[in-house]
Structures are given as C-alpha cells and as structure tokens.
Amino acid sequence: AQSVSQHNHHVILSEAASLELGCNYSYGGTVNLFWYVQYPGQHLQLLLKYFSGDPLVKGIKGFEAEFIKSKFSFNLRKPSVQWSDTAEYFCAVNAGAGNNRKLIWGLGTSLAVNP
Amino acid sequence: DAGITQSPRYKITETGRQVTLMCHQTWSHSYMFWYRQDLGHGLRLIYYSAAADITDKGEVPDGYVVSRSKTENFPLTLESATRSQTSVYFCASSGDTQYFGPGTRLTVL
Numbered sequence: 001a002q003s004v005s006q007h008n009h010h011v012i013l014s015e016a017a018s019l020e021l022g023c024n025y026s027y028g029g030t031v032n033l034f035w036y037v038q039y040p041g042q043h044l045q046l047l048l049k050y051f052s053g054d055p056l057v058k059g060i061k062g063f064e065a066e067f068i069k070s071k072f073s074f075n076l077r078k079p080s081v082q083w084s085d086t087a088e089y090f091c092a093v094n095a096g097a098g099n100n101r102k103l104i105w106g107l108g109t110s111l112a113v114n115p
Numbered sequence: 116d117a118g119i120t121q122s123p124r125y126k127i128t129e130t131g132r133q134v135t136l137m138c139h140q141t142w143s144h145s146y147m148f149w150y151r152q153d154l155g156h157g158l159r160l161i162y163y164s165a166a167a168d169i170t171d172k173g174e175v176p177d178g179y180v181v182s183r184s185k186t187e188n189f190p191l192t193l194e195s196a197t198r199s200q201t202s203v204y205f206c207a208s209s210g211d212t213q214y215f216g217p218g219t220r221l222t223v224l
C-alpha cells in the first residue's frame with residue numbers, strides 16, 4: 001500500500017536554528033508532493049507543492065523543499081526558524097499525479113521553537 | 116468572499132443523535148473531501164466526492180453519510196453519533212491542490 005513517512009514526530013529548536021523535516025513516500029510512479037502547516041488551533045494551510053520542473057521548490061514564509069526522486073523524498077527546510085513557526089507540519093502525496101486528487105498523508109511533525 | 120467554510124465551528128451533542136456538518140466552497144472545485152483529525156492518527160479521510168452526485172468512501176467511512184446534490188456543498192451526517200466520533204472535522208476542496216476549511220470541533224457526550 002502507498003504510504004508517507006515523516007521520520008521526526010517531535011522537533012524542538014531554538015530560534016535562528018536551521019530546520020529540516022524528512023518525508024519519504026512509497027510509490028514508484030509520478031507524484032505530486034505537498035507540505036502543509038497547521039498552526040495551533042487552526043486549519044491546514046499549504047506551505048508549498050511540487051508538480052514538475054525544478055526539484056527545489058520555494059514556498060511561503062521562507063520554507064523550501066527538495067524533491068529527490070531516487071530517494072522518494074521531499075524534505076522540508078528552513079535556514080532560520082522563528083518562534084512563529086511553532087506548528088504541526090504535514091507531508092502529503094498525490095500518487096498518480098492528480099487522477100483523483102486524493103492525498104496520502106504523513107502523520108505529521110510537531111515543531112516547537114523556543115524564543 | 117471566495118473560499119471554503121464550515122458550520123458549525125463547534126458542536127456538542129449526545130450519543131445517538133443525528134448531526135450534520137456543513138461544508139461550502141465558492142471555487143467550483145470538482146473534488147471535495149471530509150477528514151477527521153485525532154491525536155496520534157493524523158488526518159484520516161472519511162468520504163470524498165469527485166463531482167455532484169458522485170461520492171466514494173475513504174479510510175474511515177463507518178457511521179457517516181454524505182451527499183452532494185450541488186457542486187458547492189458537501190454535508191457530512193453522523194446518523195447516530197458515538198463517543199468515538201468526537202473529533203475535529205475538516206472539509207477540503209481541490210482543483211490541483213487541496214484547500215481546507217476552518218474545521219468543526221465535535222464533542223459527543
């Protein structure tokens with residue numbers, strides 16, 4: 001069965017530290033890839049997405065992600081986190097690249113940034 | 116305003132009662148989805164719809180019913196609420212990207 005794995009369940013960082021959250025998926029075909037963020041008490045918001053082209057994708061709030069097809073990975077990065085980045089981060093994959101718009105979700109990574 | 120809305124935002128009900136959660140989107144997206152979010156389980160898909168009058172089960176459909184008579188609306192009904200259905204429910208709609216509503220926090224006593 002297709003799956004998405006987020007390796008870090010809980011991450012604690014200090015402000016200005018660099019962030020990398022891992023995401024791996026299991027599907028051998030074409031994929032669309034997404035990262036969503038959920039701030040405390042809020043709904044999920046799109047951070048960035050990859051459909052095709054440049055595998056280094058830039059999103060909102062200084063986040064970026066790199067698609068490495070050979071590693072089935074789509075890791076999220078930010079060079080310097082802020083306290084306001086404290087949130088839950090979800091990686092999601094649309095296997096088959098859009099056929100039914102269904103997403104396979106990782107379980108999320110909880111990020112706490114200490115001021 | 117364009118977007119996706121859910122109502123009610125908060126609901127407390129009792130075991131055995133019928134509850135309907137509403138979802139409305141103004142983008143004319145074909146696809147709509149219902150998820151529940153619980154600690155330790157992430158997001159789980161309940162039902163989804165590819166277009167008006169076309170719905171399909173997701174990962175956890177038992178105890179839920181959906182309908183979609185109009186493209187913009189996708190209500191979710193709990194026919195006889197149980198305590199295990201206490202959760203936060205999110206509706207989403209999709210063109211090539213899923214966008215989420217603000218959620219409904221449901222408590223079943």
